Amino acid sequence: MPITYIASCDNDPVCDAVESLLSQNGDVVRVTPKAVGDLRPKVTDCLVVGLGGAEDAYQLDLLDFGLVQFAGCRPPGPILEIAASGRIKIAGISPVISQRVANRVTGFTGPLPTIPIGDWGVVGLGTVGTDVARRAVANRSKVSIAEIRTPRSGILSELGVRRNSLDLLVAGSDVVTLHVHAGPTASPLISERELKLMKSDAVLINTSDTSVVDELAVEQALRSGDLSGYATDCPGPTFETPEESLVSAGKLVVTTNPLTNQIGAPQQIARFIETNLKAFQSGGQVQGLYEPVDFPVAGDPSFWSSRMSPRQD
The missing domain is CATH 3.40.50.720 (NAD(P)-binding Rossmann-like Domain)
Incomplete structure (x- = not known):
């Protein structure tokens, strides 16, 4: 047995x-x-x-x-x-927590200085990213996605979203939300370079992993006004004890309460x-399998991105 x-x-x-x-x-x-x-x-x-x-x-x-x-x-x-x-x-x-993640991401936009019905950029179109994108579209936002793999047939039109490289996505979005796994190509995915591409009134949301964001660069961008806000539920050393001045200014939202609680x-x-x-x-279909991921080929929009990482399936 x-x-x-x-x-x-x-x-x-x-x-x-x-x-x-x-x-x-x-x-x-x-x-x-x-x-x-x-x-x-x-x-x-x-x-x-x-x-x-x-x-x-x-x-x-x-x-x-x-x-x-x-x-x-x-x-x-x-x-x-x-x-x-x-x-x-x-x-x-x-598959079982994606709705909870979408709720948390939407909740983060409450205290952050987000633009109403702004342009959203969703990085990673797995189960989690799909539900986040669907929620943003339902809230009448225009949504772009960045994804290392070619999305399954019909999903972009089904969601009503467009696909961009990571660089174009971060440069054109009012809200950038990350839904990828940690990995060599995403350590970090958002560094000082990507932050400089973002709008100064944009906000960044990270529910993926501490390693996918350069926290020191984010802190500096918040202080200098190059980034309007940052929210995360996976803080690293820089934000484990949030800077009170950033919190009180509405620029930083941090929670350490896992969704599983x-x-x-x-x-x-x-x-x-x-x-x-x-x-x-029983030989049936297992849900939520982690899949091997290859780098995109030339001609794929993600090929021209600075770097990408496996989506959260």
Whole structure:
């Protein structure tokens, strides 16, 4: 009988909910992240990876599992590297949290000095970016997207958006919102160069990862007036303790409350994970798979961008 292993530290509400749900109908074993390397799984076994624990515990110990299901919003770098290799199926939770991300992004525009019904630039057109773009269009904003891969047929006309290179997008948008995974081509994706291309009255929103934005450059741009506002729920060292003068001026909005802690989120995510595991074990369609990403070819609009990164699927 297939076994589902849950690797997480204590006090992980999502993994607690997953364990409670799965233990009713299957064989579930909970381990610490560092114990993953001691497991001897079969190709029919699954691993649910929680938020806590040392990232290096996952670097070499995943390949024997049939499916690795990450239970957090931002997968550790080693997990993305293995996913990019195509050697194993690794899934995230974007399909179940994309609406929550869209709500948060929209909420960020409240305290920020945004232009009403302005031009939006959405970087990354995966599940999350698609829902954010759809929400912006519904609010009567004009939306551009930057995406490293050719979007699926019909999605641009379906959403009513246009595609640009990253440079053109940041230069022409009143709101730039980032929805990509961390990676070598996005460390950072928005640097001093891209900030200088942006309008001085534009705002930047980052719900992707600390590494995709050069925080020191953002702080300098906020102070100098070259950037009107910045909002993030994944602050790095520069914004972990927000500068009060920037906050009080309405230029900086920072939250460290993960979406997985919202009311009802752990149970909702647990049900999604249960469905994904059942789909894998029955040979069905697993949702939220991380896909290997190639660089665009010449002639593709993203080819002329300074750099791009895998979208958040």
